[in-house]
Amino acid sequence: MAFAKHQSFYIREGWLTKGIKAIDKDERFFHREDAFVKLGLGKNMVQALRWWMQATGLAGEKKKKGSKNVNYLTEDFGEKIKENDKYIENKNTLWLIHYHLASNENEASTWYWFFNIFKEKTFKKEDIIEKLSMWAENTFDKKVAETSLNRDVDCFIRTYLPSNKQLSPEDTMECPLTSLNLLKEDLNDRKVYHFNSVDKSQINPLVVAYCICDWAINIKNSGEVTLDELLRSPKTVGLIFNLDFTSLTDILFQLDNEYPELGFKVDRTAGLDIVKVPIEDGIKNKILNLIYQRESKTTLTGGTRV
Known part of the structure; x- marks a missing residue:
């Protein structure tokens, strides 16, 4: 369980690129006294970025000989983003970052809770704080300070929703994940928020x-799951992307038709709705x-990134 480790700083444009480059060059970078000078960020921002790199699944942290902590780019995600989209320009990368963040129960507990446990689609900030506090206490047998929850919820909202307030130059740098349009303010009451459904046309089936x-x-x-599990189980695409039954089944059939080499199959015989998933x-x-590769070809032929 972790709350308010972001020092009240949401991800700014360009931050994750700075983090990828820094860790790739020096595994001890975030533990050096001059890190803030080299990054051009405040000391608290550097500590926030160190946490965001881990919360988004791009990096991990471990101890080496002599008990010194080091950071590393995760082999199956961080390294691939470094190789293919280190400037985080691709919309697919943002969806993948969102998935890793929202499924990270240990490092990003508020993000995990909102997308996997909280069931309301329309809510106020106060609703989130109250129910998040109850969940944390019941789940971890520990009461979390209200100030920490308040900072976490503020940061969570700014992760997905651009601000409409007059802000300082630093704060006008919105979080890249706002472009996913997962949250929106109510048109009649700005204290009310809505969790948007994701249209299947908005997301690459390969990301799913x-x-x-x-x-x-x-x-x-297991390589055999049910559609209901993919829609309702924690850390699945149904909850994290807010996909409905029709959208998810359409995406799965699209994967089967367009990428048969991957091995996705949907068996709806006798209403079983079994999905065969490649896990090799x-x-x-x-x-x-x-x-x-698909994005690279699109760019080379003059297409538009998605």
Whole structure:
């Protein structure tokens, strides 16, 4: 369980690129006294970025000989983003970052709770704080300070929703994840928020494929799952992307038709709604390669990035 480790700083444009480059060059970068000078950020911002790199699944942290902490780019995600989209220009990368953030129960508990546990689609900030506090206490047998929850919820909202307030130059740098349009303010009451459904046309089916495989391998530990599990189980695409039954089934059939080599199959015989998911070694890297190869070809032929 972790709350308010972001020092009240949401992800700014360009931050994750700075983090990728820094860790790639020096595994001890975030532990050096001059890190803030080299990044051109305040000391608290540097600590926030160190946390965001781990919360988004781009990096991890471990101890080496001599008990010194070091950071590293995760092999199956951070390294692939460094190779293919280190400037975070691709919309697919943002969806993948959102997935890793929203499924990170240990490092980003508020983000995990909102997308996987909280069921309301229309809510106020006070609703989130109250129910998040109850969940944390019941789940971890520990009461979290209201100030920490308040900072976390503020940061969560700014992760997905641009501000309409008069802000300082630093704060006008919105979080890249706002472009996913997952949250919106009510037109009649700005204290009310809505969790938007994701239209299947907004998201690359290969991104969904990657997330399903990640869940099937690391959580389900099975290559055979049900549609209901993919829609309702924690850390699945149904909850994290707010997909409905029709959208998810359409995406799965699209994967079967357009990428048969991946091995996704939907069996709706007798209403069973079984999905066969590839879980062999290297499947997630294979899907990421398809995502970025496709984008590279689109760019070379003068198409538009998605």
